[in-house]
Amino acid sequence: MGINREHVGREYRSPQPYEVTRGKIREFAEAIGDPNPIYIDTATARAAGYGDVIAPPTFPVIMGMEGMSQAVVDPELRLDFSMVVHGDQSFAYQRPLQAGDVVETVTRIADIAALGGNERLTLESEMRTAEGELVVTAVNMLVVRGAAEEAGAQGAKGQGSSA
Amino acid sequence: MTATVRYRDVEVGTEIAEQVYPVRRIDLIRYAGASGDFNPIHWNERTAKSVGLPDVIAHGMFTMAQAGRLVTDWAGDPGALVEYKVRFSAPVVVPDDDKGAEITVSGVVKEKLDDNLVRIALTARSGGAKVLARSTALVRLA
Numbered sequence: 001m002g003i004n005r006e007h008v009g010r011e012y013r014s015p016q017p018y019e020v021t022r023g024k025i026r027e028f029a030e031a032i033g034d035p036n037p038i039y040i041d042t043a044t045a046r047a048a049g050y051g052d053v054i055a056p057p058t059f060p061v062i063m064g065m066e067g068m069s070q071a072v073v074d075p076e077l078r079l080d081f082s083m084v085v086h087g088d089q090s091f092a093y094q095r096p097l098q099a100g101d102v103v104e105t106v107t108r109i110a111d112i113a114a115l116g117g118n119e120r121l122t123l124e125s126e127m128r129t130a131e132g133e134l135v136v137t138a139v140n141m142l143v144v145r146g147a148a149e150e151a152g153a154q155g156a157k158g159q160g161s162s163a
Numbered sequence: 164m165t166a167t168v169r170y171r172d173v174e175v176g177t178e179i180a181e182q183v184y185p186v187r188r189i190d191l192i193r194y195a196g197a198s199g200d201f202n203p204i205h206w207n208e209r210t211a212k213s214v215g216l217p218d219v220i221a222h223g224m225f226t227m228a229q230a231g232r233l234v235t236d237w238a239g240d241p242g243a244l245v246e247y248k249v250r251f252s253a254p255v256v257v258p259d260d261d262k263g264a265e266i267t268v269s270g271v272v273k274e275k276l277d278d279n280l281v282r283i284a285l286t287a288r289s290g291g292a293k294v295l296a297r298s299t300a301l302v303r304l305a
Contacts, residue, residue: 031197032228033184038241048240049165057235057244058228065199081202082214086223090248096241139248145215 002147003119004078005112012070012107017130018063020101025055032056045098055097060136061089064125067107068140071123077109079121079144087120088141094134103127103135110139119147167239170279170304179237179270179283184229186221186255187263194225208259220254226266226294230285233268234300245280245301252296255289264289270300279304 022042029039037044038054045053072081097103104127111122125138191205200222203210211219227249235241257264267288274282280303287295 028197031190031193032225032232033190034228034232034235036232036235036241048242050242054242056228057231057241057247058224061198061200061224069199082204082210084202085204085220085254086251088248088250089223089227090246092246093242093244096244 002078002114003112003121003144004076007074007077008109008112010074010077010109012067012074014063014066014105017102017104018066020055020059020097020099020103022053022099024062025053025059025099028059028062029056032058042099050096050098052099055099057091057093057096059097060091060125060127060138063103063105063127064107064123064138064140067105067125068123068142071107071109071121080147083145083147085143085145086140087143088139090139092137094136097127097135101135102130104130115143117146119144165240166243166302166304168237168304170275170281173272173275173281173304175272175275177272179233181267181269182233182236184232184266184268185263186225186229186257186266187261188219188257188259190263191219191221191225191257194222198222198224200224216254216256218256218258221257221264221266223249223251226251226255226287226289229266230268230287230295230298231300233270233285234283234302237270238302238304243303245303247300249285249298250296251294253289253292253294255294266294268295273299276301 107125110124121142123140127136270283273284283300285298
């Protein structure tokens with residue numbers, strides 16, 4: 001049984017605003033192995049013209065995960081997370097996130113489509129400050145392997161729509 | 164807020180030198196914790212194999228972070244990145260040993276646009292497979 005197509009357009013709002021902190025930025029920068037001082041040293045970031053340390057470009061994945069997690073546990077959507085692999089990801093930045101930002105994320109199911117034996121689920125997330133300033137837009141396409149047929153039929157080659 | 168690479172010094176075809184980024188199991192555990200993505204296919208071999216994957220695979224977003232670093236290190240300011248998109252065309256398979264896998268990333272300027280913007284085409288390979296396809300970064304240069 002495939003993903004429930006009736007849910008295109010459904011929105012998931014972050015349960016509470018996400019506070020971007022220096023400590024979380026440092027932890028994330030370390031996890032991706034990026035030693036750029038602009039992520040960890042306030043003086044470096046200020047010298048570059050920012051108010052505080054900025055976050056690496058893929059940092060918004062943290063807020064995107066929050067929206068995705070809500071979709072994953074939404075029983076009406078019928079998503080089997082163990083069969084999910086990441087297909088496409090894009091970010092459009094109005095500016096980099098920086099420590100001190102408090103952002104709210106709204107994740108919308110933009111599209112559900114079959115592709116061979118797999119299904120593609122596209123999630124669009126907008127991250128805005130409490131004042132309504134759009135900071136980042138993220139588009140996340142997930143491939144649910146074997147969702148359009150019996151699970152397991154596609155094997156490892158199911159990852160990515162062009163694999 | 165300013166890139167160190169100057170728009171006028173860059174031409175279509177200008178290459179960004181290839182970099183190799185290692186990834187071991189411990190990196191995936193750490194990335195799972197930092198990102199909040201605890202999908203077991205990124206740390207549990209049993210789960211990965213049970214869903215038809217050859218072994219544990221890296222988070223796509225970990226690979227995206229490495230390819231992004233190639234661009235931000237080159238541009239000189241991560242805030243110069245205006246748009247960044249990737250397609251995950253094959254998994255980065257990370258074996259359970261001390262070496263793990265390597266992600267080799269390179270880039271080339273594909274387009275010069277208005278407003279000091281350039282579009283970079285990115286390539287990433289691992290274990291002989293092209294792991295990112297049709298991946299681009301839009302960067303505002305000085």
